[in-house]
Each structure stands twice: as structure tokens, then as C-alpha cells.
Amino acid sequence: MADLHGLIYAFHSSPALGDLVMPRTSASLPFCSRYRLIDFALSSMANAGVRGVGVIMQRDYQSLLDHMGSGKDWDLSRLSGGLRLLPPFGMHGSSLGEYKGGMEALSAVRAYINDIKQNYVVIFRGDLAANIDLKDVFDAHLSSGCQITAVCAENACKGGGDIRFIPDTQGNSKKMLFSNFNENGALSTTEVYVINKSLLVNLVDWCHSNGKLHFHRDALTHYLNEGGTVGLYVHKGYTARICSVSDYYSANMDMLKAEYRNDLFNDDNPIYTKGRSSVSTYYGEDAFSRNSLVADGCYIEGELTNCVLFRGVRVKKGAKLKDCVIMQDSVVGENVSLSHVIADKYTVFSDGLALSGSHVLPIIVPKCKII
Amino acid sequence: MKKECIAMLLAGGQGSRLYSLTSRAAKPIMPFGGKYRIIDFPLSNCANSGINVVGVLTQYQPLQLNSYIGSGQPWDMDISRGGVYILPPYQSAGSKGEWFSGTANAIYQNIAFADLWEPEYVLILSGDHIYKMDYADMLEQHKEHGADCTIAVIQVPLEEASRFGIMSTDEKGFVTKFAEKPKEPESDLASMGIYIFTWQKLKKYLIEDEQNPQSEKDFGKNIIPNMLNSGEKLWAYSFNGYWRDVGTIDSLWESNMDMLAPALIDLYDRSWPIRSRSPIKPPHYIGENAEIRHSIVTEGCDIRGTVSNSVLSSGVSVGEGAVVNYSILMPGCEIGKNAIVEYSIIGENAVIGEGAAVGSPPNGMSDIKITTCGPDSAVNASARVEAGAMIYSDRRGK
Numbered sequence: 001m002a003d004l005h006g007l008i009y010a011f012h013s014s015p016a017l018g019d020l021v022m023p024r025t026s027a028s029l030p031f032c033s034r035y036r037l038i039d040f041a042l043s044s045m046a047n048a049g050v051r052g053v054g055v056i057m058q059r060d061y062q063s064l065l066d067h068m069g070s071g072k073d074w075d076l077s078r079l080s081g082g083l084r085l086l087p088p089f090g091m092h093g094s095s096l097g098e099y100k101g102g103m104e105a106l107s108a109v110r111a112y113i114n115d116i117k118q119n120y121v122v123i124f125r126g127d128l129a130a131n132i133d134l135k136d137v138f139d140a141h142l143s144s145g146c147q148i149t150a151v152c153a154e155n156a157c158k159g160g161g162d163i164r165f166i167p168d169t170q171g172n173s174k175k176m177l178f179s180n181f182n183e184n185g186a187l188s189t190t191e192v193y194v195i196n197k198s199l200l201v202n203l204v205d206w207c208h209s210n211g212k213l214h215f216h217r218d219a220l221t222h223y224l225n226e227g228g229t230v231g232l233y234v235h236k237g238y239t240a241r242i243c244s245v246s247d248y249y250s251a252n253m254d255m256l257k258a259e260y261r262n263d264l265f266n267d268d269n270p271i272y273t274k275g276r277s278s279v280s281t282y283y284g285e286d287a288f289s290r291n292s293l294v295a296d297g298c299y300i301e302g303e304l305t306n307c308v309l310f311r312g313v314r315v316k317k318g319a320k321l322k323d324c325v326i327m328q329d330s331v332v333g334e335n336v337s338l339s340h341v342i343a344d345k346y347t348v349f350s351d352g353l354a355l356s357g358s359h360v361l362p363i364i365v366p367k368c369k370i371i
Numbered sequence: 372m373k374k375e376c377i378a379m380l381l382a383g384g385q386g387s388r389l390y391s392l393t394s395r396a397a398k399p400i401m402p403f404g405g406k407y408r409i410i411d412f413p414l415s416n417c418a419n420s421g422i423n424v425v426g427v428l429t430q431y432q433p434l435q436l437n438s439y440i441g442s443g444q445p446w447d448m449d450i451s452r453g454g455v456y457i458l459p460p461y462q463s464a465g466s467k468g469e470w471f472s473g474t475a476n477a478i479y480q481n482i483a484f485a486d487l488w489e490p491e492y493v494l495i496l497s498g499d500h501i502y503k504m505d506y507a508d509m510l511e512q513h514k515e516h517g518a519d520c521t522i523a524v525i526q527v528p529l530e531e532a533s534r535f536g537i538m539s540t541d542e543k544g545f546v547t548k549f550a551e552k553p554k555e556p557e558s559d560l561a562s563m564g565i566y567i568f569t570w571q572k573l574k575k576y577l578i579e580d581e582q583n584p585q586s587e588k589d590f591g592k593n594i595i596p597n598m599l600n601s602g603e604k605l606w607a608y609s610f611n612g613y614w615r616d617v618g619t620i621d622s623l624w625e626s627n628m629d630m631l632a633p634a635l636i637d638l639y640d641r642s643w644p645i646r647s648r649s650p651i652k653p654p655h656y657i658g659e660n661a662e663i664r665h666s667i668v669t670e671g672c673d674i675r676g677t678v679s680n681s682v683l684s685s686g687v688s689v690g691e692g693a694v695v696n697y698s699i700l701m702p703g704c705e706i707g708k709n710a711i712v713e714y715s716i717i718g719e720n721a722v723i724g725e726g727a728a729v730g731s732p733p734n735g736m737s738d739i740k741i742t743t744c745g746p747d748s749a750v751n752a753s754a755r756v757e758a759g760a761m762i763y764s765d766r767r768g769k
Contacts, residue, residue: 033654034670258656265653277445277646279638279657280405280683282631287664289657296406296649296670299639304657321586 004138004266005118006045007106010038010126011058011099016244019366020206020344024063029242030327030345032264033254033310034296035273036067037242038265040131040264041124042074043271047343050122052081054112058088058098067274074272081134086112102215103207110204113197121200123193129251129272130239131264132192139234141194146172146231148195148223152187153239163216164188165232173230176220187232189214190239199223238263250360252308252325256291276311286317302332316351323359341365372452374488376510376567378422379481380413381474382498383430388619391720391745391763396435399498401623402684402701402719404425404630404638404665407647408439411616412503413496414446414455415645420506422494423453426484428477430460430470447650458484473588479577485570493573495590501626502614503636503643505508509608510567518606519572520598522546523565525610537560538607546605553590560607563614566590574604587727612636624716624741627682627699631665650685650702660691676706690725698730707752714758715742723761724752731758 003228010027020029027038040057045053053076070076071083086109095110099105102123106113113121120141122134132151141149150165152171160342162209164186165173179187202349203219210220212218224230238260240251285298288303297312302319310328315321325342330340333351340357344367353371357363365371386398393401399410410427417425425448429436443455458481462468470757472478477486477668478495483668484559485666487494492513494506504523504555513521519713524538537556539548547556578714580586586593599605613636615626629635633689638645652671657663662677671697676693687700706712707725721744729750742757744750750763756762 093531248424261656263652271653271766272651275445275649277644277649280404281666282633283663283666283668285665289663291659291663292657293654294657295654297639308656330619 001051001136002049003118004048004050004120004122004134004137005115005197006041006050006053007121007123008038008041008045008053008055008103009105009123010061010064011105012127013060014127014243017242017248018245019364020245020248020342021060022369023060023344025060026125026242027056028067029127029248030310031242031248032252032261033293033308036064037129038064038067038213039074039124039271040129041126041271042068042071043120043269044124044130044132044134045250046074046076046272047269050134051076051078051235052084052116052118053111054084054086055126056086056109058105061087066224069274075275077113081107081220084112085176100216101213102265102266103204103219104213106200106204106215107208110208113201116197116328119197121195121197123191123195125191125241127242128190128192128239128262128272129242129264130190130192130235130236131237131266132190132268133269136247140233141231144172144231145283146229147199148232149233150189150195151192151194152189154234154236156316158305162188163191165230166246167232171232173232174224174228176216176230177228180217187234190235190241192202192235200321212341244257245342245362245364246360249325249340252306253306253323255293255308256275256306268337278311284317301334310345319349323362325362347371372488374424374453374490376422376492376494376506377424377426377485377488377490378413378417378496378506379426379428379478379485380496380498381477382410382427382436383433383471383477384425384497384499386499386618388603389623390620390742391748392620392623392716393432395432395719395746395765397429397431397433397498399559400436400439402618403501403623404627405669405684406649406684407499408441410498411446411499411645412501414440414443414609415447415643415756416502416506417494417496418446418448418646420504420634423448423450424519425490426458426481427483427498428458428471429475433457437646441648441750446646447514452539456484457511458658465476467501470487473586473593474579474590475586475594476588478573479581479588482577482621485574490570493570495568498566499618500506500564500614501593503612503640503645504565504610504614505643506565509565512608513569516545517604518545518567519569519603521567521606522595522609523563523616524560525563526559527561529556529559532556532559532561532682532756536564536595537561537701540592540607542610544607546599546607549591549595549599549605551596552710560609562591562595563610564591564749566595567608572598572679583607585617617713620716620741620743624699624714628697629678630667630682631680652685660689661689667758676708677727684719697732701746714739715744715756716749717744718746720746721748721750723750726753726755727751727756728754729756730760733758740759 013021099351174339281298284301292304295311302315322339337354348370382399386393655672658675669685682701691710703720733739744762
């Protein structure tokens with residue numbers, strides 16, 4: 001068991017995700033046929049031996065609650081520790097409306113942070129698709145002697161990654177860059193941090209008493225100004241932050257490439273998700289499938305090319321799907337033709353319908369829509 | 372803790388007619404229909420029928436079975452008042468302990484387990500049948516007819532009747548005669564190996580049967596005939612749905628092929644879900660040059676070749692240019708590039724080398740010869756395995 005406690009930011013619904021975050025937060029976005037984005041944070045923690053995880057949520061968290069349940073699927077239903085859900089407490093003096101920044105969210109759960117028994121905390125964004133070896137990060141944090149370690153992406157983090165650190169000769173950093181500044185050798189942060197609990201409590205209190213809300217702009221800047229050093233850890237695997245429709249679409253399409261897929265999903269550090277007991281997928285006599293990812297429980301009689309299908313999708317005879325993401329339990333009727341479409345859960349495409357988006361502008365069909 | 376009805380699931384048999392396929396693990400744990408293991412069917416039927424105490428009697432190669440069942444959580448059976456219990460043979464006070472010597476003896480040795488639940492009725496199931504059945508409905512009929520024993524029966528073609536326990540019934544439906552595998556069957560009503568007994572009655576016959584040194588301690592051969600001869604009331608519960616015994620290579624292959632005809636048994640029916648323990652695997656991937664039709668594919672598969680009329684369990688890989696036709700690929704097996712696998716059953720984690728040819732199509736439907744490669748077996752690159760052959764060899768040298 002690691003001396004490390006997990007905190008996951010799951011309060012945010014990125015506006016650029018449009019209709020995809022109408023019924024949910026970014027952290028509970030369905031991804032790659034059978035996952036939710038938060039599975040990466042939860043599984044990375046579980047695989048590193050983290051036994052206590054707090055999930056900070058604020059609104060639209062019904063789908064998140066439904067997905068995580070007791071935390072059992074990530075081995076986080078434990079006698080001590082385990083999964084703790086942290087909705088807003090409605091504390092006296094707290095502001096209303098959405099948390100404006102990471103520090104405001106942390107301030108809201110100040111009492112919880114204070115009670116954390118572990119000496120170190122890992123903070124993980126719920127909208128990050130990355131399988132990060134947090135045990136290795138934690139070891140690096142301990143040996144660097146820094147009070148905080150940033151996990152940076154080797155290649156620029158897809159979808160975001162505008163905050164970067166400039167490494168010094170020891171591989172640590174005293175300088176943080178925000179967008180628009182370009183400097184060679186700067187590493188973009190995934191915004192996953194391992195931080196000493198004592199520093200975290202200090203920063204939360206400093207921000208709270210100075211009316212500061214943001215993690216990077218306020219807390220980290222303050223820490224660096226005071227002479228602090230940030231340890232840098234370079235994560236080599238696939239990393240994508242899902243902040244917009246285009247991030248979402250391209251990350252799903254990335255999963256069709258074996259190198260990216262194998263980076264995220266491997267038997268040594270599996271990504272766990274909520275179990276759903278369903279039958280295998282059936283391909284009919286006239287089915288055709290190329291370069292596609294398909295979960296269990298689908299019934300496919302039509303044609304798939306470059307598609308990502310979630311559990312329980314039905315594709316009827318004569319339907320042709322190209323470059324589409326079709327979420328759980330949707331039904332694609334006979335002779336429907338779809339290209340560059342993201343269909344949310346339980347959508348129904350009536351027989352004969354044709355719908356075509358483009359790579360830069362995929363069409364989103366909202367949850368439960370019948371067309 | 373009182374339960375009206377508990378189930379005892381016989382899962383200790385070797386499944387010797389499946390030869391190499393059961394060399395590693397008992398038959399009930401045999402992968403089936405892509406996602407399932409055979410035992411998922413009776414366990415899910417119990418869960419769906421509201422029976423939440425299931426004793427699973429194990430004996431032959433039980434390790435995989437034990438870990439598969441675990442806490443019973445996948446079947447919603449990890450509950451505080453009941454659950455799934457693994458019951459291996461054990462040593463009781465004053466005895467040396469002995470193996471289960473027959474189906475009836477297995478239950479006899481676990482009378483104490485059943486008594487813990489003070490049941491009115493005990494449902495006896497076996498771990499080698501594929502079917503969906505509402506045991507609650509069967510229990511209803513058992514009570515309604517005041518039966519001492521109710522036997523589920525299904526109509527079979529008369530020419531096949533000599534493979535089964537065959538029952539004759541009176542006009543009401545009570546059993547008048549029972550013959551185990553008769554040479555000249557008098558009826559086409561076959562026992563499905565599913566029984567409900569009034570527990571106190573069964574207990575009496577089990578104890579009596581133990582006293583008879585000639586007895587084979589078997590339900591079909593001893594207990595049922597003894598009850599019938601003593602004038603107990605035996606009710607025949609007729610079942611009309613899909614039911615297959617998967618005790619042989621041919622029947623295992625055929626019933627897997629049946630899963631490709633969803634009209635026979637609807638596994639997509641959410642009102643009667645068959646549940647299983649899922650491995651942690653990503654979605655399956657169908658490659659750029661793959662072709663797939665009329666097949667079942669499970670999560671974790673990676674398909675680069677051509678797959679048709681086949682059933683693929685989780686984590687199977689099929690290399691570029693490989694052809695898989697009319698075959699069953701069990702979890703984790705690998706089909707090398709350009710290999711051809713036809714009319715075959717490939718066991719768990721078996722490896723078929725590049726360019727190898729395993730099995731071949733029959734000349735006519737009556738001439739189908741199924742080729743089998745046992746779990747962990749290996750077929751060398753470019754090797755040829757004749758139709759009907761059986762590979763045991765084990766690349767781990769165990």
C-alpha cells in the first residue's frame with residue numbers, strides 16, 4: 001500500500017464539448033467502446049496501490065455516481081480508505097456557482113484533505129486519457145526531494161497542454177510557462193501532480209485567505225515565487241486531454257491505431273471500468289467490418305469502417321457507418337448511412353436516414369435522440 | 372437460516388468425453404458461446420429464478436472453477452444471507468473422507484450443508500447443459516402436484532432417445548416408468564438431469580441408497596428408480612426451449628454453432644440475462660484487411676484475418692491472412708499469420724503457428740470431423756493437422 005492518497009477533479013464540464021456534456025461531466029464521458037474518462041484516473045491510482053481516492057464533483061454528477069458505484073470495479077471498495085465522493089458541502093461562506101479553479105475546488109474539500117492519513121497526495125484530472133504509472137511517479141517524487149512533482153507528457157499532451165515547465169540541469173523546474181510563450185525544451189504538464197500533503201494544505205490555506213482560485217496561476221506561481229522547485233516526471237505513453245469535441249473525436253479515432261491502444265490498455269496495468277454483463281458481439285451473414293473497435297453486446301448486420309462502437313449497439317442490414325463513434329445501446333436502422341457522426345447513448349437512427357459530418361466538424365447526436 | 376429452496380450444482384465430473392479440452396479444468400468451466408462458461412447458464416438461471424443459495428460440488432480439477440466463481444458477485448450472489456458455496460469432498464468426524472463416488476453420493480456427503488438452510492425443496496442441477504429455464508415455475512408445479520420429485524423433461528427425436536434417461540408418463544403427467552439409456556425407448560421424453568426433490572424425501576432415499584453396496588449411487592440409475600418403485604409421486608415438468616448437453620466434442624461444437632442462430636436461444640434478452648465473470652479487456656479490434664461475418668466475437672480479440680461461422684472467446688488473436696471457418700476459438704488462443712483453421716475447437720491459450728492448417732471441411736454434413744487442440748497446446752508453423760485429430764501436447768511441458 002502506497003503512502004499516497006488520490007484526488008480526482010471531476011467537477012468540470014468543458015463547454016467546448018457541447019451536447020456531449022449536457023447529461024454529464026467531462027470525467028464521465030464514454031470513451032473507447034467501454035470506458036469512461038475517469039477510469040484512467042481511478043485505474044492508474046488502483047494499479048499504483050493507492051487505497052484511498054476522493055472524487056471532487058460539483059454538478060451533473062449523476063452519471064458519474066452511477067458509473068463508480070461503490071468503487072468495487074477498481075478495487076476501491078475497501079475496509080479502510082476506498083472511494084470517497086466529494087460533492088459540494090454547501091459550507092458556510094463558500095461561493096455559489098461552478099468552481100472557477102482547482103484551488104477553489106480543493107478549498108471546498110479542505111476538511112477532507114486535512115483528514116488524509118497519507119503523507120502524499122496525487123491530483124489527477126478526470127478528463128485525462130492516460131495510463132500513468134503512478135508508482136514510478138511517486139518513487140521519482142520521493143527521490144527528487146521536491147515537494148511537488150509534475151507529470152509531463154513526452155509529446156505535447158493532445159488537447160490542451162498549454163502549461164509547460166522549463167527543466168533545469170537536474171531535470172527539475174523553477175519556471176512555469178503559460179500559453180503564447182514558446183521556449184525550446186519546455187515540457188507540457190498533464191496536470192497530474194504528486195504533492196506533499198503538508199504543502200497542499202499550505203497552498204489551499206494561502207489561496208483561501210488571499211481569495212485565489214487557480215492551481216497553476218495562483219498556487220503554483222506562489223510556490224515558485226517563494227523559491228520552490230517542481231520535480232518533473234516524463235510520461236512516455238499516450239496522453240490526451242479531452243476538452244473539446246475535436247479532442248474527443250480524435251482521441252477515439254486514435255484508439256484505432258494499435259500503438260496508441262496498446263499504450264493505454266495493457267495486461268500489466270489494466271484499465272478497469274464498470275462491469276456490464278453482456279453477450280458477445282454477433283456479426284451477421286452480410287456484416288462487414290474494417291479498422292473498427294467494438295465492445296461486447298453489439299449486433300451487427302451492416303458495415304463498419306473506422307468506427308468505435310460501445311456496448312449493446314445494433315447496426316441493421318444495409319447500414320453503412322464510416323468514421324463514427326456510436327455510444328451504448330444506440331440503434332442504427334436499415335440502410336442508414338452515417339459518416340463522421342458521434343451518437344450519444346440510446347440514440348435511434350430511423351431506416352434510410354443519411355447523415356454526414358466531416359473530420360473537423362463531426363455531427364453530435366445528443367443522448368436519447370430519435371431521428 | 373431458512374430457505375424454501377436451495378440448489379445443488381454437480382460440477383465435479385471430469386467430462387472425459389471431451390478428452391484434451393478438459394485436461395486442465397473441469398467441464399463446467401469450459402468456455403462457451405464466446406463470452407460464457409458452461410456453468411454461467413445454471414448459475415444465471417438460479418439467480419433469475421430467485422434461488423440464492425447454490426452449493427457447487429467440485430471434485431475434478433477444481434482450481435479454475437473455484438477462482439471463476441469466487442464470491443459469486445458476477446451472478447449477484449455475494450449476499451449476506453445466502454450465496455454460492457464451493458463444496459469439495461471433505462473429511463467428516465469419524466470417517467477417513469472419500470471422493471464423491473456418484474451423483475447421489477455427492478449430495479449424500481453434503482446433507483449437512485443442505486440442512487444448514489432447512490430447505491423444503493432441493494434443486495439438483497448439473498454443470499454441462501446450455502439452456503434458459505425458470506426453476507421457480509418448475510417448483511410451482513412440484514408444489515401444485517404434491518410431488519416428491521419433479522424431473523424436467525424435453526422431447527427428443529425417438530432415434531436419439533437411447534442416449535438419455537427416458538420417461539413414460541400417465542395422462543396427468545406423473546412419471547410411470549423411467550429407463551436410463553434404454554435400447555428400445557418407449558417414449559421420447561428425455562430427462563434433462565434437472566430435479567426438484569422434497570428434501571426430507573430425498574434425504575431418506577440418499578441414506579437408504581448408501582446402505583446398498585451394489586448401488587452406483589447415481590440419481591438416474593438408483594435414486595429415481597427406487598422412488599418410483601416405492602410408489603412416490605414423480606412429476607414430469609415439460610420444457611420446450613433450447614436445451615443441449617455439451618458432453619462430447621461433437622455436441623460442444625454443434626451447440627456453439629447454435630449460438631450463431633439467435634432464433635434458437637436469445638442471449639440478448641435482458642429479462643433473462645446470462646451473466647459471466649468478464650476478463651478485463653479492451654474492445655475487440657477488426658483490422659484493415661480483416662473480414663468477418665456470421666460470427667461471435669468477444670472483447671480483447673484482435674482480428675486481422677478472415678473469420679466466418681465461428682465463435683471467438685475473449686483475447687483471441689487471428690493474424691493477417693489467416694482463415695478461420697466453422698471453428699471455436701477459446702480464450703487467449705493465437706492463430707498465426709496465414710494459418711487455416713476449419714471445423715476445429717482450439718483450447719485456451721493454444722498457439723497455431725504461421726501457415727499451419729488445422730482441420731478441414733467435411734465431404735458431406737454427415738461426415739463432419741471436428742479437430743481439437745487442447746489448452747496450451749501448440750501447432751508448429753506450416754504443420755498440417757488432419758481432420759478429426761486431437762492435439763494434447765503442451766508447450767509448457769507440464
